[in-house]
Amino acid sequence: MIEVDNIHKSFGDANVLKGISTCFDKGKTNLIIGQSGSGKTVFIKCLLGLFAPEKGTISYDGKIYSELSGSEQRNLRQEMGMVFQGSALFDSMTVEGNVRFPLEMFTKQSDSEMQDRVDFVLKRVNLIDAHHKYPSEISGGMQKRVAIARAIVMNPKYLFCDEPNSGLDPKTAILIDNLIQEITQEYNITTVINSHDMNSVMEIGEKIIFLKNGIKEWEGTNKEIFKTDNEAVTNFVYSSELFKKVRQMYLEERN
Amino acid sequence: MNYIASIGSYAIMVKEVFKKPTKWGIMKSLILKEIDELIYGSLGILIFISFFIGGVVAIQTALNITSEIIPKYLVGFATRQSIILEFAPTFCSIIMAGKVGSYITSSIGTMRVTEQIDALEVMGVNALNYLVFPKIIAMLFYPFIIAIAMYVGILGGWVAGVFGGFSTSADFVEGLQLDFNTFHVTYSFIKTLVFAFILATIPSFHGFYMKGGALEVGKAATTSFVWTSVVIIILNYILTQLLLG
Secondary structure (H helix, E strand, C coil): CEEEEEEEEEECCEEEEEEEEEEECCCCEEEEECCCCCCHHHHHHHHCCCCCCCEEEEEECCEEHHHCCHHHHHHHHCCEEEEECCECCCCCCCHHHHHHHHHHHHCCCCHHHHHHHHHHHHHHCCCCCCCCCCHHHCCHHHHHHHHHHHHHCCCCCEEEEECCCCCCCHHHHHHHHHHHHHHHHHHCCEEEEECCCHHHHHHHCCEEEEEECCEEEEEECCCHHHHCCCHHHHHHHCCCHHHHHHHHHHHHHHC | CHHHHHHHHHHHHHHHHCCCCCCHHHHHHHHHHHHHHHHHHHHHHHHHHHHHHHHHHHHHHHHHCCCCCCCCCHHHHHHHHHHHHHHHHHHHHHHHHHHHHHHHHHHHHHHHHCCHHHHHHHHCCCHHHHHHHHHHHHHCCHHHHHHHHHHHHHHHHHHHHHHCCCCCHHHHHHHHHCCCCHHHHHHHHHHHHHHHHHHHHHHHHHHHCCCCCHHHHHHHHHHHHHHHHHHHHHHHHHHHHHHHC
16 A cells, blocks of 8 residues: 655646645555646656655555665665556567566576566566567557566566556557556556546546646546546546546436 | 756766666676677777878878978877877767767667666666666776777878878888887876766766757757767866876
8 A cells, every 4th residue: 555645746946746645555456647737747756756755755555765765765666566658668678678677687586487477477468479579669559568567577566557558549558457457456466557548547447536736636436436526527537528428328327 | 056066966976876786697798788889889980080090190290391300200209199199098089979978878868768767766776877887897998999099090190101102111110119108108098097987977977867858869969979078178188287297
């Protein structure tokens, strides 16, 4: 579980995060949603320890990040997996090299043990014949799956995904969403996903946090988001006619 | 004020490079890769430039000897001194600031833009050690290619001087051997080692801390070349004053 207590972050005169408090549950897919510029990426980078909040605390299973020593922070980071918006795969390495990298850096496993683990996670994300390809030789969806494989290869306690299905076609986006949800439940990981994809909200949003101008505007589940009266949330989530109709049908069914 | 902040950030970066080392097995392959890229990959261009600059120095020296009193062996002497004292260590380093420096800045800058450095840091890797340390170690081999540049530069001078009819081979060789001071070679290699550190770290600094997108990577490479050259020129003056003055 990750607990966030009143964090503030600014860059120069721009106050990006203005006192966000929330908690992300273990074994659940927690979604952060909001318009572009609402502070989602800065928030997730604070959770990762890439940005230090000026005020407030973030604790991981009771350990407050800012109170840990440098080496303890690095050890904690080894328990985190991250899927970046652009996948952030190492261009100079093959798919296998990318997934193998954390194992080589942080474990004392033998070559065959590492190979078994790499084969296992690549199979888990449905990538079987791409071991020796370079990131530039595979599609965006495959790159995302490699990024997920690299993120889970060390059995992380916390998985962070920054817009994991941006730039993907709807079918691949759903596959990626489902894969992340399956992995979250299978390994009981605390997963935090940064998204503005409404399909993700409806499909896998077991807990949703809506950010607006650096403030937590609303919090709930994908069931509750249908019923909410919060104008900012409904304007954002149901901005398209299709989603307005879906919501209408859902509410009529319930009544 | 910005310059002072940048110097401070550079000093902090250099300190961080030597902290929390990457596993030796991985570091070894990174160092070998960088030696191939930075040193072996620069050999061709340095040999090419050294040969022709050596030739030009010999021709220009010969053409400026108009008095009969000045001995012909001065061509070889002037070529040796120019190449060993200045051309090989300093001029080659300016060329390397363009070739190796822009490569380092753009490769690290691209990793920054595409969040690969963030990925390293999230994993708990000391990204500065992983990316910059192998470059510093690889650049320790820089004096070897400067030694080759010295040899080829003098060879170029001999070829241009003798085959261009500006000097006899015997006069040229006599000039090469005249009043040879071995400390000049030591001075040259001391400069080369200092410049090697500058060539590895200043471009890395500009790449690592760059902000923005693809356009900014190009701008960072240009800025890195300018600053690496400026620092090399200033250090060249200071080291010359300290070691020869």
